[in-house]
Amino acid sequence: MTLRATDVYHAYGDETVFEAVSLSISPGEVVAIIGPSGVGKSTLLRLLALFDAPDDGSIEYDGTDVWAVGDRERLEYRRRIGMVFQEASLFDASVVRNAEYGLRVRQSWTDRIRHELASLVGAENGTIEVIDALDAVGLADKADQDASSLSGGEAQRVAFARALAYEPDALLLDEPTSDLDPRNTAVLEEAIRNARDRGIGVAIATHDMHQAERIADRVAVLLEDEIIEVGPTETVFEEPTDERTQQFIDGELIY
Numbered sequence: 001m002t003l004r005a006t007d008v009y010h011a012y013g014d015e016t017v018f019e020a021v022s023l024s025i026s027p028g029e030v031v032a033i034i035g036p037s038g039v040g041k042s043t044l045l046r047l048l049a050l051f052d053a054p055d056d057g058s059i060e061y062d063g064t065d066v067w068a069v070g071d072r073e074r075l076e077y078r079r080r081i082g083m084v085f086q087e088a089s090l091f092d093a094s095v096v097r098n099a100e101y102g103l104r105v106r107q108s109w110t111d112r113i114r115h116e117l118a119s120l121v122g123a124e125n126g127t128i129e130v131i132d133a134l135d136a137v138g139l140a141d142k143a144d145q146d147a148s149s150l151s152g153g154e155a156q157r158v159a160f161a162r163a164l165a166y167e168p169d170a171l172l173l174d175e176p177t178s179d180l181d182p183r184n185t186a187v188l189e190e191a192i193r194n195a196r197d198r199g200i201g202v203a204i205a206t207h208d209m210h211q212a213e214r215i216a217d218r219v220a221v222l223l224e225d226e227i228i229e230v231g232p233t234e235t236v237f238e239e240p241t242d243e244r245t246q247q248f249i250d251g252e253l254i255y
């Protein structure tokens with residue numbers, strides 16, 4: 001499913017965040033959104049995830065203006081999106097209970113059928129999708145552990161598994177590794193690549209330029225109310241068309 005923001009204007013009260021932002025995320029690509037703190041990266045992800053409606057412009061999923069359809073249809077679209085925030089925000093329950101939360105919200109099969117199928121393939125502590133998702137972040141062996149006993153990095157990996165478990169069409173990631181050490185970051189980056197390779201479209205807001213270089217297919221630079229540049233990662237980092245992009249990457253553009 002292709003997500004697209006077209007000429008989106010958004011403000012909080014009198015404070016304009018951006019004027020006319022356009023960005024698309026296609027199936028099977030990772031798009032990194034970079035830019036200074038407070039420029040609106042999280043806001044853009046929230047708009048793409050349908051948490052908030054844009055004040056002007058449109059958000060389209062596969063060409064459908066999702067704020068022009070009814071609430072029920074929009075909810076169906078919303079369920080096709082997985083979102084991961086900077087904070088894992090897990091429930092006080094086991095790892096597997098946390099990881100299966102999104103799936104429960106979306107599920108169309110009964111628990112019993114899912115668990116029966118899971119037990120057929122030897123995944124006794126959860127459904128197939130949940131065990132797969134926990135496996136993708138290297139935590140299948142901790143499925144029955146209390147989430148409260150996890151490290152911050154492991155908790156964030158469970159939050160990613162929770163988003164992955166119900167097989168979303170797109171993943172929107174808001175600085176998901178900003179509090180993580182290099183090892184946990186590497187595990188999540190590998191899981192992001194694998195999700196991309198399975199056809200999931202990924203948008204990630206990040207302050208880590210090296211991370212953007214490592215995992216993004218395209219990079220969008222958000223600055224001064226607009227996206228000043230968007231293009232293939234190598235082009236944006238090696239031969240940016242806007243001199244402010246180079247200044248930002250070099251750390252010379254401070255807001």
Ligand SMILES: Nc1ncnc2c1ncn2[C@@H]1O[C@H](COP(=O)(O)OP(=O)(O)OP(=O)(O)O)[C@@H](O)[C@H]1O
Pocket residue numbers: 012017035036037038039040041042043044205
């Ligand atoms: N709920 C809100 N109410 C009012 N203002 C808000 C709200 N959320 C964000 N803002 C403001 O909108 C602007 C953009 O915030 P946003 O969090 O989208 O930026 P960001 O680029 O993600 O920042 P960071 O990199 O620090 O996470 C900021 O000036 C912020 O203070």
